[in-house]
Amino acid sequence: xxxxxxxxxxxxxxxSAADVAERAGVSRSTVSRAxxxxxxxxxxxxxxxxxxxxxxxYRVNRLARTLHQERSDLVxxxxxxxxxxxxxxxxxxxxxxxxxxxxxCLLMNTAxxxxxxxxxxxxxxxxxxxxxxxxxxxxxxxxxxxxAQNGARMVLINRPHPPEGTLAxxxxxxxxxxxxxxxxxxxxxxxxxxxxxxxxxxxxxKTARADAFCAEMDRRGIPVTRWADGANSYQTGAEAARALLxxxxxxxxxxxxxxxxxGVTDEIALGVLNTARFELGLSVxxxxxxxxxxDAPISGWASHGLTTIRQSLEELTRATMEAIKRPAGAPTTRxxxxxxxxxxxxxx
Amino acid sequence: xxxxxxxxxxxxxxxSAADVAERAGVSRSTVSRAxxxxxxxxxxxxxxxxxxxxxxxYRVNRLARTLHQERSDLVxxxxxxxxxxxxxxxxxxxxxxxxxxxxxCLLMNTAxxxxxxxxxxxxxxxxxxxxxxxxxxxxxxxxxxxxAQNGARMVLINRPHPPEGTLAxxxxxxxxxxxxxxxxxxxxxxxxxxxxxxxxxxxxxKTARADAFCAEMDRRGIPVTRWADGANSYQTGAEAARALLxxxxxxxxxxxxxxxxxGVTDEIALGVLNTARFELGLSVxxxxxxxxxxDAPISGWASHGLTTIRQSLEELTRATMEAIKRPAGAPTTRxxxxxxxxxxxxxx
DNA sequence: TTGTATGCGTTATCAC
DNA sequence: GTGATAACGCATACAA
Numbered sequence: 001x002x003x004x005x006x007x008x009x010x011x012x013x014x015x016s017a018a019d020v021a022e023r024a025g026v027s028r029s030t031v032s033r034a035x036x037x038x039x040x041x042x043x044x045x046x047x048x049x050x051x052x053x054x055x056x057x058y059r060v061n062r063l064a065r066t067l068h069q070e071r072s073d074l075v076x077x078x079x080x081x082x083x084x085x086x087x088x089x090x091x092x093x094x095x096x097x098x099x100x101x102x103x104x105c106l107l108m109n110t111a112x113x114x115x116x117x118x119x120x121x122x123x124x125x126x127x128x129x130x131x132x133x134x135x136x137x138x139x140x141x142x143x144x145x146x147x148a149q150n151g152a153r154m155v156l157i158n159r160p161h162p163p164e165g166t167l168a169x170x171x172x173x174x175x176x177x178x179x180x181x182x183x184x185x186x187x188x189x190x191x192x193x194x195x196x197x198x199x200x201x202x203x204x205x206k207t208a209r210a211d212a213f214c215a216e217m218d219r220r221g222i223p224v225t226r227w228a229d230g231a232n233s234y235q236t237g238a239e240a241a242r243a244l245l246x247x248x249x250x251x252x253x254x255x256x257x258x259x260x261x262x263g264v265t266d267e268i269a270l271g272v273l274n275t276a277r278f279e280l281g282l283s284v285x286x287x288x289x290x291x292x293x294x295d296a297p298i299s300g301w302a303s304h305g306l307t308t309i310r311q312s313l314e315e316l317t318r319a320t321m322e323a324i325k326r327p328a329g330a331p332t333t334r335x336x337x338x339x340x341x342x343x344x345x346x347x348x
Numbered sequence: 349x350x351x352x353x354x355x356x357x358x359x360x361x362x363x364s365a366a367d368v369a370e371r372a373g374v375s376r377s378t379v380s381r382a383x384x385x386x387x388x389x390x391x392x393x394x395x396x397x398x399x400x401x402x403x404x405x406y407r408v409n410r411l412a413r414t415l416h417q418e419r420s421d422l423v424x425x426x427x428x429x430x431x432x433x434x435x436x437x438x439x440x441x442x443x444x445x446x447x448x449x450x451x452x453c454l455l456m457n458t459a460x461x462x463x464x465x466x467x468x469x470x471x472x473x474x475x476x477x478x479x480x481x482x483x484x485x486x487x488x489x490x491x492x493x494x495x496a497q498n499g500a501r502m503v504l505i506n507r508p509h510p511p512e513g514t515l516a517x518x519x520x521x522x523x524x525x526x527x528x529x530x531x532x533x534x535x536x537x538x539x540x541x542x543x544x545x546x547x548x549x550x551x552x553x554k555t556a557r558a559d560a561f562c563a564e565m566d567r568r569g570i571p572v573t574r575w576a577d578g579a580n581s582y583q584t585g586a587e588a589a590r591a592l593l594x595x596x597x598x599x600x601x602x603x604x605x606x607x608x609x610x611g612v613t614d615e616i617a618l619g620v621l622n623t624a625r626f627e628l629g630l631s632v633x634x635x636x637x638x639x640x641x642x643d644a645p646i647s648g649w650a651s652h653g654l655t656t657i658r659q660s661l662e663e664l665t666r667a668t669m670e671a672i673k674r675p676a677g678a679p680t681t682r683x684x685x686x687x688x689x690x691x692x693x694x695x696x
Numbered sequence: 697t698t699g700t701a702t703g704c705g706t707t708a709t710c711a712c
Numbered sequence: 713g714t715g716a717t718a719a720c721g722c723a724t725a726c727a728a
Contacts, residue, residue, distance in 0.1 A: 012499045013499050015499075064723090085646075149359045375714070
């Protein structure tokens with residue numbers, strides 16, 4: 001539109017509909033109409049307006065538009081560890097799907113050092129998000145209350161059940177089945193003394209995976225050690241491995257040895273796996289079997305070949321989008337994401 | 349504040365300052381003052397207002413507030429592959445730093461299938477973002493123009509130089525030095541025929557890494573094959589490895605063999621590494637040396653031990669925040685992030 | 697078809 | 713210290 005080499009008139013501020021109106025010689029209302037689908041504008045006016053907008057670089061201010069609408073286009077997405085291999089894949093898929101629906105992704109990282117998590121989450125409401133999606137972390141009662149009072153919906157992914165009456169859609173992978181599958185697989189491999197590694201936080205579905213695992217092992221009479229400490233991280237898996245796989249030796253204390261370990265997330269399991277193999281010099285699955293939960297992309301890499309319980313990212317994302325797309329007043333739903341065993345090379 | 353068990357009055361819409369004013373028996377103006385730092389309000393009024401706000405679950409509408417302010421608190425963060433191990437770590441650090449400064453992160457994923465990237469990026473301006481940060485992907489002229497016309501700043505991270513006069517702060521890791529370091533290291537390892545693997549997109553600083561690598565190899569008289577195809581992904585590295593490391597055999601064509609490969613990102617290099625080791629049965633660094641660029645967290649895992657060129661994530665994030673914090677009209681800056689060789693176990 | 701007037705939720709300016 | 717009033721940028725009912 002602009003001639004090559006022509007100077008761009010920069011206002012130093014955002015261009016408004018009034019600027020466009022002036023340039024196109026129409027009223028502000030007509031400009032508004034030109035950008036409102038289905039509104040009545042003459043062809044010639046629309047043409048002039050669009051040309052003026054193009055020249056000026058005008059874009060409708062959706063923040064101001066939100067003042068008139070029932071709901072904004074903003075979806076708050078909350079997580080505490082976007083570098084986690086599964087969470088990052090989830091975020092990648094979710095943000096992409098949101099844009100395809102014309103929604104925007106307002107990211108909230110709850111892991112910042114020294115911050116007040118509850119206040120950070122509440123801040124999402126300052127931006128009038130239509131929905132808050134929790135990928136990880138706790139669900140403060142404060143947030144539940146605020147969302148309810150302001151008519152914002154919540155989508156809880158693999159989070160514990162909120163109090164009765166909360167306006168939250170639930171997306172849950174079948175933790176019970178997943179934990180059981182992991183236990184069955186280790187039992188089938190002939191493990192005699194196993195362990196489960198779960199992060200210290202008790203506010204998550206990860207506990208349910210561990211519980212189901214322990215229950216199934218109990219049923220089979222196989223002793224289980226439960227390691228619950230630290231964050232949901234590679235490092236936690238590494239530390240657990242050092243403690244759980246200590247080999248007997250002259251300088252060591254009591255002989256603690258496990259022949260099967262279930263990490264409740266792939267990141268934890270990968271920490272266990274690599275520490276066992278490369279730091280402790282153990283053979284996996286020869287000396288010890290390792291199984292994870294998630295099926296993060298890197299778990300399938302040949303460098304890991306981690307046997308794991310898969311929760312389908314596609315299903316998870318689809319269910320999340322379905323929940324987000326629900327009308328403002330719709331009743332809450334619950335969606336169960338199926339899980340299944342992905343057989344690779346870390347269980348004997 | 350509310351009695352336990354008491355019902356929460358839900359309006360089905362966002363609570364406004366008018367609601368609070370009514371409940372507290374003051375005017376809207378006074379409510380506004382109560383939430384404006386340094387404004388003049390009596391102790392008793394403030395007390396009543398905060399109590400009413402707390403009960404109702406009121407939060408200041410920052411979207412409406414933005415209408416009055418020069419700039420919004422929204423920072424647009426653009427990326428095309430948030431599952432990439434380095435990008436995701438970068439996003440994790442950046443989003444955390446933004447929140448610590450009271451800024452919000454509006455995420456834009458440019459990788460969605462079938463979408464118009466340029467339109468998606470332009471959409472960021474609909475939300476009056478104060479700054480657009482480009483983590484990856486191209487920098488459409490359209491976006492540059494729109495930002496200039498609307499007074500929004502840009503921060504380009506490892507992107508090619510924009511046209512003269514663009515209001516963009518540049519954050520650049522020293523690609524030339526990095527590429528040279530990689531070449532020197534492979535030469536030092538005694539490599540005789542090397543290759544560089546770079547993604548197909550030509551709109552990025554990744555090309556500069558490859559160029560510098562090639563130049564240094566040329567200077568040393570070591571032949572270089574340049575593989576430039578596909579995305580910045582693990583898969584690209586895997587495919588390149590298959591082609592570049594084909595071993596001579598009865599059914600194969602000409603003998604193409606390289607003894608050193610530089611992947612311009614760690615994700616690519618890891619694809620090369622794993623394919624060489626686990627699919628082609630080669631010894632790394634015995635048969636072939638592999639070196640990457642980024643130093644993503646997983647590159648340091650014992651399962652990889654990738655020798656790589658590190659661009660400090662801390663420095664990168666700090667520089668990015670410095671750029672974001674600049675005043676609206678400040679002149680643009682350029683920050684160079686130092687790189688250095690991280691010696692691990694994939695180069696002989 | 698177009699322009700005027702009003703309202704959305706906030707802040708800033710002005711009287712009181 | 714407080715309340716009325718006018719912006720901010722937009723959408724829309726209403727008038728022309």
